[in-house]
Amino acid sequence: MAKLRVEDLKRIKEAAKGTVNLRAGEYRVKITVHLGTCGIAAGARKIMNFLLEKIQQTGASDIILTSSGCAGLCNHEPMMTVEVKDSAPVKYVLLDEEKAAKIFDEHVMNGHPVSEYALSVGSETTY
Amino acid sequence: MEDLSLHILDIVENATTAGATRVEIRIIEDTKSDLLQITIKDNGRGMDSQTLKGVTDPFVTSRTTRRVGLGIPLFEQAAREAGGRLSVASEAGLGTEIEATFQAGHIDRKPMGDMGATLVSLIAGNPDVDFVYECKRHGKRTSLDTRSIKDEIEGFTTISDPKILQLIREMVNNPES
Numbered sequence: 001m002a003k004l005r006v007e008d009l010k011r012i013k014e015a016a017k018g019t020v021n022l023r024a025g026e027y028r029v030k031i032t033v034h035l036g037t038c039g040i041a042a043g044a045r046k047i048m049n050f051l052l053e054k055i056q057q058t059g060a061s062d063i064i065l066t067s068s069g070c071a072g073l074c075n076h077e078p079m080m081t082v083e084v085k086d087s088a089p090v091k092y093v094l095l096d097e098e099k100a101a102k103i104f105d106e107h108v109m110n111g112h113p114v115s116e117y118a119l120s121v122g123s124e125t126t127y
Numbered sequence: 128m129e130d131l132s133l134h135i136l137d138i139v140e141n142a143t144t145a146g147a148t149r150v151e152i153r154i155i156e157d158t159k160s161d162l163l164q165i166t167i168k169d170n171g172r173g174m175d176s177q178t179l180k181g182v183t184d185p186f187v188t189s190r191t192t193r194r195v196g197l198g199i200p201l202f203e204q205a206a207r208e209a210g211g212r213l214s215v216a217s218e219a220g221l222g223t224e225i226e227a228t229f230q231a232g233h234i235d236r237k238p239m240g241d242m243g244a245t246l247v248s249l250i251a252g253n254p255d256v257d258f259v260y261e262c263k264r265h266g267k268r269t270s271l272d273t274r275s276i277k278d279e280i281e282g283f284t285t286i287s288d289p290k291i292l293q294l295i296r297e298m299v300n301n302p303e304s
Contacts, residue, residue, distance in 0.1 A: 056289035067252025
């Protein structure tokens with residue numbers, strides 16, 4: 001039976017030491033990937049896992065990645081919403097990994113929205 | 128949906144939307160009887176008998192953003208195309224259990240796909256929900272309970288830590304024995 005091995009946990013605990021743990025609800029950026037039936041069928045899981053890899057690569061601990069349901073814009077899937085604290089949320093549409101990478105580097109990391117991939121700016125907040 | 132792991136992601140998202148705090152996913156393949164069985168059980172708010180009747184009807188949905196709900200109908204279609212069936216049992220206030228069966232070797236049976244990616248997406252999106260995953264296929268067995276992982280790492284990091292999620296994905300996709 002495969003299990004999370006003790007040495008794995010030790011490694012994680014070591015790695016976690018010295019980093020400031022985020023308290024619940026505290027974050028600089030929140031990314032929401034839309035995981036409704038439409039989103040999943042259009043490839044949203046790939047985007048979700050790609051973003052997890054990006055977050056891991058940067059080692060950032062102030063980014064929250066979460067999921068939501070269908071937003072009623074099924075023909076625009078895969079979609080994600082980026083909310084930088086104290087700025088308007090931006091909904092990005094028709095995503096692929098390349099677009100997600102650009103959005104992550106420019107908007108999530110540097111605070112500059114990528115308007116060419118956005119549906120609209122500031123239409124709504126977290127579901 | 129390209130594969131069964133995507134259907135599972137979709138169905139479990141329903142469970143978390145229904146307020147479940149614990150979801151059990153079980154996959155069992157028996158080569159001898161050529162049966163693949165997927166069970167998803169949650170402790171969400173469940174459905175009354177009236178809602179349950181319409182659950183495989185695409186034009187029945189609890190959502191408000193659009194008027195069709197395709198999660199369960201698509202999963203049922205996948206099962207039927209592979210010589211299987213789908214059944215839903217539910218009780219209001221107690222939870223829902225969905226069981227899909229497939230003829231494992233059927234030519235139209237969709238591949239399992241990336242269950243690691245499905246679980247990681249679920250955990251990242253719903254860190255407060257406990258997920259139990261058990262898979263018995265091709266003589267290999269994987270089992271995972273995020274509750275016990277949370278207990279182990281408490282005080283050091285959280286289950287939505289990308290490093291933890293990466294380990295979970297590797298573990299699920301590479302069963303040892």
